[in-house]
Each structure stands twice: as structure tokens, then as C-alpha cells.
Amino acid sequence: MNEVKPTSPWKPSAKDKLRELVTFFGSMVASFTLVAVTELKGKLAYFVSFVFIYAAISAIYSFRRYGKATAKDSAVKVFIACGALLTIIPIASILQTIISKGYKGIRPNLFLSDMSMATPTDPLTNGGLLHAIVGTIIMIGGALILSVPIGILTALYLTEIKGRFTQPIRFLVQAMSGVPSIVAGLFILSAVVYPITKSSSGFMGSLALSILMIPTVARTSEEVLGLIPQDLREAGTALGGTQWRTVAMIVLPAAKSGLMTAVILGIARIAGETAPLLLLTGGGDRLNFNPFDDPMGSLPFYIWKSFLAGSEEAVTRAWAGLLVLVVVILILFVSARILSTRKVAR
Amino acid sequence: MTKAPAPREITTQPRRSDRIFRRIVTGGGLSSLGILGLITLFLGYRGYEIIASEGLSFITSSDWTVSYDENGNVTDSQFGLAAMLIGTILSAIVAVVVAVPVSVAMALYLNFYSPHALKKYLIAVIxxxxxxxSILFGIWGFLVLMPSAEYWGKLLNKYLGFIPIFEVNPYIFTRSPFIAGMVLAIMIIPIITSVSREVFSQTPLDRIQAAYALGATRWSMIKAVVIPYGKSGVIGGAMLGLGRAMGETVAVYTVLNIVFQINFKILLGAGGNVASLIILRFGEANLFEIKALMAAGLVLFGLTLVINAFAAVIVRRTGSSGR
Known part of the structure; x- marks a missing residue:
């Protein structure tokens, strides 16, 4: 009896792969020649001509082999892949720019001193962003204290109580996530700074940031709490627990890592928020640990100020600050992803 | 022998602890309503005077001048947001027009084309x-994107200059609404992509398989099944992006030349933006002008709120339009 070997005809064969490769490099060469021969020039011309030539070659091949519908399919595939590429290009460019421009400004004194004794045009060996880092941490801390309880309570209302306000609240949280950050700043300015405190301080920044943070925390927590199996709640009730005990002892602990994710995403949302801080915090250059008094610096404010100062050293400072800020956000982001892959502890 | 505890009363009434719990959670839940209400109230209260004295011309005229006498008192003032509002809408529309095709392509790629291993990383990157x-987009946009975008603007002007909105006169391309729109487009691509990806991935599998079984290619399947199903979701995502683009402050401020003049020519280096106006004027504004800025903030707030509300309604209706 002769054995029948299993085949997988849907997989691209070596010949297909080779053809793909040849098409790819062929179109690359063709686009180079096109740019060299005609009066088109620049990166844009290379990109556009490459995409069109690649699409045309794939389409012609498919048309000859399979027919019209497949030709269209392969041409569209090229355009869709090119759309995906267009999304990646700016990210790559942004990361490359921050790293290449920011690393020059990263030196030990950056993390050890503030700007109170340095002007923007000073060499980079003078001054640093310690005050900005401290200020950002304090403001985020303040925003956390205010917004995490409210955010999680909102999520609990949407998942546990499900009262008659569920739909309106879900809608309002959505609407709140679209509040422009500058409006949050103006609101705190009009509601707290002018009538009550009459001066800018770090805490005012925290208030504005928490308005921006609540929707993120609430929506992510709602998703996480929705993933908790209904059995757990029923088990809690069956054991004679009140709803309060069930939520506090079973639902919330089970959702712990997910709620952490929600909090971290909230922090990542506000860490780089600039506009409200420009209105509310005063942006001091001196190290300040008191959020209720005196202007307080922050990373976004520091970056903004250095960027507007315009001198070469100042712009390098701004990039260094951006690098620090982005690294912080990336760390937060990665830890949120790691936590969220564990999703629900049973 | 210990006595068994007295049996509890059987009732459907929640216990006292539960009543308190429910009340606190409901209170927390209603806080978003409270905050949105307070924002309207306070901005309205501060800006009321300006809106009342300017009337309709607050949104139809485009003069923004305050003059003082030697004691610093306001002698004459005109506040009009028309140029700023039109500029805001213009650059936000440019952003959406650029971002939607790219985002839809990315969402389709993620759902139907990308290799499985790549998909996870692409989603994480987005x-x-x-x-x-946003300050990162602003500074990057100013230093890196602006030179290229200016060149793209010149190309558009050269080949499509006969269309009125692509006219440029005088010949200034720097810091135009088009460039601001490009920066905003890059900022809103992730939002539109993730909403579109979400709705595309909800396409019922049986419809997809039915299309394949009838001999559809991947693209004809997408055209016949995925797009009709996800259309309203994509529109909702685009509107979310539009709302975000309108409220953006810092990124626009760095790349836009703010001029108090209505300008529909998107390539010309003169535009307006409500949020950036607030930052621009805030530093030197006195209390009177700040009231006007508060009123401007109220208008911006109302605008984004309406757009977001529409977006939320449309996204929720996803799937009802597909067959």
C-alpha cells in the first residue's frame, strides 16, 4: 500500500514565496528607475511609485493566473498593507527622534538638580528636571487619590447595581472622556482658583487631571468587572453574604490586577497632559514638595517652557524631558499590559 | 452546648449595610453627571457677561481686541470666535479625512491580513x-513633520491649486491648518483604528464563512460583509477622533499660526483654533479677557460634547445597518 502524504495546498509554496520576493524587489528597482528617469523626486515619490508598481505587478500576475476578482483582491491587499505601514511610520519616526535628540541631554545632574539656579541658555551641565519629576509624581498622586475611588465606584454602579441610571451614566462617562483637557483646566480655574485659592498650586493641577482620569479608570474598570464570572457573585450571595460583602470580599479582590491595569492606564493618560497644567500650576523652577502652596513644576510644563525658550540647550533639555516622560509612560504601559494578561484571578 | 444563632428574618429588603453601599456607589456613579454639570455651570457663570454683551456676534464675528486706558481699565472690547471656530473645524476635518482611510486600512489589516504573530505587537504599538x-506630537510635528508637510502642501497647491480651498495667496505655507490637520491626523489614528478594529472583529463569523463558501476573495468578502457591518462603527470612531482633534491644544499651538481672520484656504499659513487661542491669550489676559476665554471654553466644551454624544450613539448602533 502506498502511503498518502498529507499536503497543505493552502500554504504558499517555496515558488510562491520566491515570486513574492522577486515582485517586491522588482517593484523597488522599478520605483527607483522611475524616480531617476522622470522628474519626480523625494521620499514621497519613491513610496507612492513603489506602492502603485507593486500593486500593479501583483494584480497583473493574479489576473493572468486566476482572473479579474483575484486581481482586484491582490491589488487591494497591497494598498491595505501600505495603510498599515503609514500608521507605523510616524510612530517609528517619533521614537527615533526622541531617542536621537533626547539622549544628549540625559546626564546625571538632570536627575539631581532643579532649574532654580539655571537659565534656559545655560549649558546642560547646569540645572536639571528633578523639580519637574517630583511635581509630576505629586500631581499624579493627588489625581489618583481623587479619581480612582470615583472611577471604580462608577464602574461598580454600572456592573453591580445596574440601576435605572445605568444607560445615562455610561453615556455621560463616554461624553466626559471627550472633554478637552483645556476645558478641564478652565473649569478648575473658574470653580476653584478664582473663588477660593486665588493662586496656582500643584493641587489645582491634580484636580484638573482627575477630571481627565476618571473616565479612563471608569471605563477600563467596567470592562474588567464585567469579566468577573457571575457565578462568583451568586456564590457570595448563596453563602449569605450581603451585596456589600460580596463586592468587597469577592468581586474586587478577583478583579485586582485588572483594576490595577485601569489605574495604570489612567496614569498613562494624564502623565503627559500639558494644557491644564499651563493654566493652573504656575510651573515653578524650584523643587517644591507642597502641593497646596507655591507654583509647582511638572515634566510637561518643563518641556513646554524649554521648547518655547528656543535656544539650542533649551531645546535639547526639552527633548531630554520628553525622553524621560515617554520612558515613564512606556514603563506604565508595559506593566499595564503584563498585569492585564493575567486578567481574572479565580 | 452552644445555642444556635437566632434565625434571621427573611426579607427581600436590602440590609442596612447594603443600603449604605448602594447609596455610596450610586453617588459615585452620578459624579460624572455632577462634574459635567458643574463645568457647564461655572464656565457659563464666568462667561455669561461676555456672551450676553456680545450676543450672537460672539460666534459670528472674528475680532478679538481689548483696549485699555492708562489705569488698566477696559475701554473697548470685541470678542468674536468665528475665525477660531472655523479654523478648529477645518483642521479637525483635514485630520479626519487623512486619518480615516489609513485607520480603516490598518484595522482591516489587523483583522484579516496580518500574520498572527505580528498582530499582537501591532495592536500593542497602536x-x-x-x-x-500631546506635547510630544506637538514638538515632533513642529521639528520633523512640518518641513515635509509643507512640501506636501506645495505639491497639493501645484497640482490641485485650481480648487478654491487649495489656493494659497500670499505664498505662505508654514504653520497652515493643513499642517495642524496632519499632526492631528497622526494623533487620532490610534483612536479610529481601535474603534474600527473592534467593530470589524465583531463581524459574525457565519457571514464571513458564507461569503467565502460562495467563492468570494478576501476583498470581495470584506466589501460585501465586513464594511456594511462595521460602517456605522467606523463613522462613530471617526467622530470620536473629530471630537478629540477639536479639543487638542498643545499640539496645535506649536504648528499653527493663529490669525483673527476667517480663512477657508487650508494650505495658507493662517488659521485659528479655540483651544490654542485660550493658551495664547491666557498669559497676558486680565480678568476681563479671561471671562471671554471662559466663554470660548464653554463653546468648545459644547461643541465636543455634541460630537461625542453623536459618536457614542452611532457606535452603539453598530451592526444594525449590516444585512
């Missing part, structure tokens, strides 16, 4: 991009 601070 989510990460959504978390980038």
Missing part, C-alpha cells in the same frame, strides 16, 4: 501611540 502625550 495602543502605545494612543498614550503618547
Amino acid at each position: 495602543d502605545m501611540m494612543a498614550a503618547f502625550p
Whole structure:
């Protein structure tokens, strides 16, 4: 009896792969020649001509082999892949720019001193962003204290109580996530700074940031709490627990890592928020640990100020600050992803 | 022998602890209503005087001048937001027009084309991009994107200059609404992509398989099944992006030349933006002008709120339009 070997005809064969490769490099060469021969020039011309030539070659091949519908399919595939590429290009460019421009400004004194004794045009060996880092941490801390309880309570209302306000609240949280950050700043300015405190301080920044943070925390927590199996709640009730005990002892602990994710995403949302801080915090250059008094610096404010100062050293400072800020956000982001892959502890 | 505890009363009434719990949670839940209400109230209260004295011309005229006598008292003032509002809408529309095709392509790629291993990383990268601070986009846009975008603007003007909105006169391309729109487009691509990806991935599998079984290619399947199903979701995502683009402050401020003149020519280096106006004027404004800025903030707030509300309604209706 002769054995029948299993085949997988849907997989691209070596010949297909080779053809793909040849098409790819062929179109690359063709686009180079096109740019060299005609009066088109620049990166844009290379990109556009490459995409069109690649699409045309794939389409012609498919048309000859399979027919019209497949030709269209392969041409569209090229355009869709090119759309995906267009999304990646700016990210790559942004990361490359921050790293290449920011690393020059990263030196030990950056993390050890503030700007109170340095002007923007000073060499980079003078001054640093310690005050900005401290200020950002304090403001985020303040925003956390205010917004995490409210955010999680909102999520609990949407998942546990499900009262008659569920739909309106879900809608309002959505609407709140679209509040422009500058409006949050103006609101705190009009509601707290002018009538009550009459001066800018770090805490005012925290208030504005928490308005921006609540929707993120609430929506992510709602998703996480929705993933908790209904059995757990029923088990809690069956054991004679009140709803309060069930939520506090079973639902919330089970959702712990997910709620952490929600909090971290909230922090990542506000860490780089600039506009409200420009209105509310005063942006001091001196190290300040008191959020209720005196202007307080922050990373976004520091970056903004250095960027507007315009001198070469100042712009390098701004990039260094951006690098620090982005690294912080990336760390937060990665830890949120790691936590969220564990999703629900049973 | 210990006595068994007295049997509890059987009742459907929640216990006292539960009543308190429910009340606190409901209170927390209603806080979003409270905050939105307070924002309207306070901005309205501060800006009321300006809106009342300017009347309709607050949104139809485009003069923004305050003059003082030697004691610093306001002698004459005109506040009109028309140029700023039109500029805001213009650059936001440019952003959406540029971002939607790219985002839809990315969402389709993620759902139907990308290799499985790549998909996870691409999603992570896009989510990460959504978390980038706006000041980063602003500075990157100013230093890196603007030179290229200016060149693209010149190309558009050269080949499509006969269309009125692509006219440029005088010949200034720097810091135009088009460039601001490009920066905003890059900022809103992650939002539109993730909403579209979400709705595309909800396409019922049986419809997809039915299309394939009838001999559809991947693209004809997408055209016949996925797009009709996800259309309203994509529109909702685009509107979310539009709302975000309108409220953006810092990124626009760095790349836009703010001029108090209505300008529909998107390539010309003169535009307006409500949020950036607030930052621009805030530093030197006195209390009277700040009231006007509060009123401007109220208008911006109302605008984004309406757009977001529409977006939320449309996204929720996803799937009802597909067959």
C-alpha cells in the first residue's frame, strides 16, 4: 500500500514565496528607475511609485493566473498593507527622534538638580528636571487619590447595581472622556482658583487631571468587572453574604490586577497632559514638595517652557524631558499590559 | 452546648449595610453627571457677561481686541470666535479625512491580513501611540513633520491649486491648518483604528464563512460583509477622533499660526483654533479677557460634547445597518 502524504495546498509554496520576493524587489528597482528617469523626486515619490508598481505587478500576475476578482483582491491587499505601514511610520519616526535628540541631554545632574539656579541658555551641565519629576509624581498622586475611588465606584454602579441610571451614566462617562483637557483646566480655574485659592498650586493641577482620569479608570474598570464570572457573585450571595460583602470580599479582590491595569492606564493618560497644567500650576523652577502652596513644576510644563525658550540647550533639555516622560509612560504601559494578561484571578 | 444563632428574618429588603453601599456607589456613579454639570455651570457663570454683551456676534464675528486706558481699565472690547471656530473645524476635518482611510486600512489589516504573530505587537504599538502625550506630537510635528508637510502642501497647491480651498495667496505655507490637520491626523489614528478594529472583529463569523463558501476573495468578502457591518462603527470612531482633534491644544499651538481672520484656504499659513487661542491669550489676559476665554471654553466644551454624544450613539448602533 502506498502511503498518502498529507499536503497543505493552502500554504504558499517555496515558488510562491520566491515570486513574492522577486515582485517586491522588482517593484523597488522599478520605483527607483522611475524616480531617476522622470522628474519626480523625494521620499514621497519613491513610496507612492513603489506602492502603485507593486500593486500593479501583483494584480497583473493574479489576473493572468486566476482572473479579474483575484486581481482586484491582490491589488487591494497591497494598498491595505501600505495603510498599515503609514500608521507605523510616524510612530517609528517619533521614537527615533526622541531617542536621537533626547539622549544628549540625559546626564546625571538632570536627575539631581532643579532649574532654580539655571537659565534656559545655560549649558546642560547646569540645572536639571528633578523639580519637574517630583511635581509630576505629586500631581499624579493627588489625581489618583481623587479619581480612582470615583472611577471604580462608577464602574461598580454600572456592573453591580445596574440601576435605572445605568444607560445615562455610561453615556455621560463616554461624553466626559471627550472633554478637552483645556476645558478641564478652565473649569478648575473658574470653580476653584478664582473663588477660593486665588493662586496656582500643584493641587489645582491634580484636580484638573482627575477630571481627565476618571473616565479612563471608569471605563477600563467596567470592562474588567464585567469579566468577573457571575457565578462568583451568586456564590457570595448563596453563602449569605450581603451585596456589600460580596463586592468587597469577592468581586474586587478577583478583579485586582485588572483594576490595577485601569489605574495604570489612567496614569498613562494624564502623565503627559500639558494644557491644564499651563493654566493652573504656575510651573515653578524650584523643587517644591507642597502641593497646596507655591507654583509647582511638572515634566510637561518643563518641556513646554524649554521648547518655547528656543535656544539650542533649551531645546535639547526639552527633548531630554520628553525622553524621560515617554520612558515613564512606556514603563506604565508595559506593566499595564503584563498585569492585564493575567486578567481574572479565580 | 452552644445555642444556635437566632434565625434571621427573611426579607427581600436590602440590609442596612447594603443600603449604605448602594447609596455610596450610586453617588459615585452620578459624579460624572455632577462634574459635567458643574463645568457647564461655572464656565457659563464666568462667561455669561461676555456672551450676553456680545450676543450672537460672539460666534459670528472674528475680532478679538481689548483696549485699555492708562489705569488698566477696559475701554473697548470685541470678542468674536468665528475665525477660531472655523479654523478648529477645518483642521479637525483635514485630520479626519487623512486619518480615516489609513485607520480603516490598518484595522482591516489587523483583522484579516496580518500574520498572527505580528498582530499582537501591532495592536500593542497602536495602543502605545494612543498614550503618547500631546506635547510630544506637538514638538515632533513642529521639528520633523512640518518641513515635509509643507512640501506636501506645495505639491497639493501645484497640482490641485485650481480648487478654491487649495489656493494659497500670499505664498505662505508654514504653520497652515493643513499642517495642524496632519499632526492631528497622526494623533487620532490610534483612536479610529481601535474603534474600527473592534467593530470589524465583531463581524459574525457565519457571514464571513458564507461569503467565502460562495467563492468570494478576501476583498470581495470584506466589501460585501465586513464594511456594511462595521460602517456605522467606523463613522462613530471617526467622530470620536473629530471630537478629540477639536479639543487638542498643545499640539496645535506649536504648528499653527493663529490669525483673527476667517480663512477657508487650508494650505495658507493662517488659521485659528479655540483651544490654542485660550493658551495664547491666557498669559497676558486680565480678568476681563479671561471671562471671554471662559466663554470660548464653554463653546468648545459644547461643541465636543455634541460630537461625542453623536459618536457614542452611532457606535452603539453598530451592526444594525449590516444585512
